[in-house]
Amino acid sequence: MTQPPVQPRSSSGSKSPIAAHPVTSAVIAVLVTACIAGTLIVPIYARTTPKIGDFPFFYFYLLAYMPVVAIVLWIVIQLQKRLEPPGGQPANPGEVAK
């Protein structure tokens, strides 16, 4: 249900940021999906061998995968900044309802 991994930054006017940056948006989608799939698809890593040091592969994989996800998510956040309009201004500056 959380499958559409894009950040649909809804258009407040003319052109949505996703349409404006199709490549960046697609890269973000692929990266986020890969992060989830790499641990959701258990058969990828449910084995004892190869052992890394004393750690069976299953345990090593899960521990090593975490820092990878942290780095990939950092890249995703940097990419998302590109979807925002230039000039450092957020798409919708400080506005508070009521």
Next chain:
Amino acid sequence: MSNVNAVTFTIVVVLFLVVTGVGFAAVRWRRAEDKLHLNEWGLGGRGFGTFVTWFMLGGDVYTAYTYIAVPALIFGSGSIGFFAVSYTIMVYPIIIIFLPRLWSISRVHNYITPADFIRGRYGSRGLSLAAAFTGILSLMPYIALQLVGIQAVITVMGVGTSSNNTFVKDLPLFIAFLVLATFTYTSGLRAPALISFIKDGLVYVMVLVAVLYIPTRLGGWGHIFGNAEAHFTAINPVTKKPNGTFIPTPKVTGSTQLDFATLALGSAVALFLYPHTITGTLASKRRSVVKRNISLLPIYSILLGLIALLGYMALADKPTVANVKKADNPQLAVPYLFQHMFSSWFAGVAFAAIIIGALVPAAIMAIAAANLFTRNIFTEFFKPDASSRLQTRVSRWASLAVKLGALVFAVELPHTFAINLQLLGGVWILQIGPMLIGGLFTRWFDRYALLTGWLVGMAFGTIAAYKSASPTVSHWASSSDIELGHTVYIGLSALILNLVIVVILTVIFRAAKVPQGADETLPHQYTADPADLPAPAPAGIGLGAAGAAGDLP
């Protein structure tokens, strides 16, 4: 009280007193102009930056679940318990999809609880009530899990176990509980936010020492893993089945791989549906703070992975195994391991870390549940003109009531594996997923369809969890059951059922042109990043004229 180690006991008491002092002093931290506004008591002033948010969310997400329940499951059943590691990896790529949007819309409209958002999005008080009820209900077993964690440490310390009287036996637990309740009452969210600095510091020291030192005492990692593999692949003479699984198996019947994956996915989606994690998120001051934390929080997950391995260490330590077997309570595995491995003073530090590590999230959970009650039940249905001061007063009392409710869960449900308490909470909270996560992206779902789907999901999940039996317990034994020949997490199967009903009914209701209710949110508000605090909304949910027409479905 005969076999209490004086050094250990003193250190735990001293650290507990320090934390209590900090908890009460926190009321002065970042002092607010109007400390009786619910944004202050319930969200710490909505001004936490990256640093404070990181510590607080870390203190909020990593709980007695992490320190006691997960290692206990791994100690008892093997690799299936590692689903928790998979889950804490998966949670961050999942929340990056929807959490920044929830922050933005809540900031713009001054929403304090997730049910506030649902009220504003669908113009439906009934749907908002369903979300509030689910939030409070699902937090009860989660808080109860914290109490079970504290109890495990107290038991191993040997404090008060000699009496047969329940009250005397659990007296230390009640004292810890009372202190927690009082400082939450006075300081609100500021208390757990400030204490989480101490908590995280203690936990990091405890874990690093444990994973570097204990393996050297137990013959290295090779022996720890070898011992676990031998134990879990051996056939149990009583049940004629293996003791557990060392690596999840792909067998067609009883595949633990599918169980593993659904438990991880379900828990990951559930984590940021829980009111207490949303409270922690909404307390941060900018959208960028939320995003930055999503990439920084996985550092904690590494910690969880290492803590999980304590379960195998405990299994490799013969005196610990003997002690746990004698007490017949796997929750005691980590405390017994620490007691046997560490010198008395460091055991004191480690025990204090676990106790404080359970108190911080319990406080945030109680605050989140109290906010839900005040905003979405009390103000919404009983006193629509309640001033912000009155709302804060009600929240304070509600936080006490919630904790008492959690005590009931802690006493009533079986503790074979305390992790089931958290998984049971997950079964319930997942059912608000379609309305909350769905609502952040689309207004297509019909509110009556969402309500029906929620009701069916709740009923199915609760009945399935209730009926789950094991050789030792007749009800509430497990959170997975068999669907179409596969073992899956009940929370996830209930959520799928819920979603299917929502989609089918939405199509029908849309075709029948059922009125849709007012939506007070605008598309661009979901990506907004206002630097200013939302203007105080003195009464009610702050709905505009259009929203006020929202009728009860």
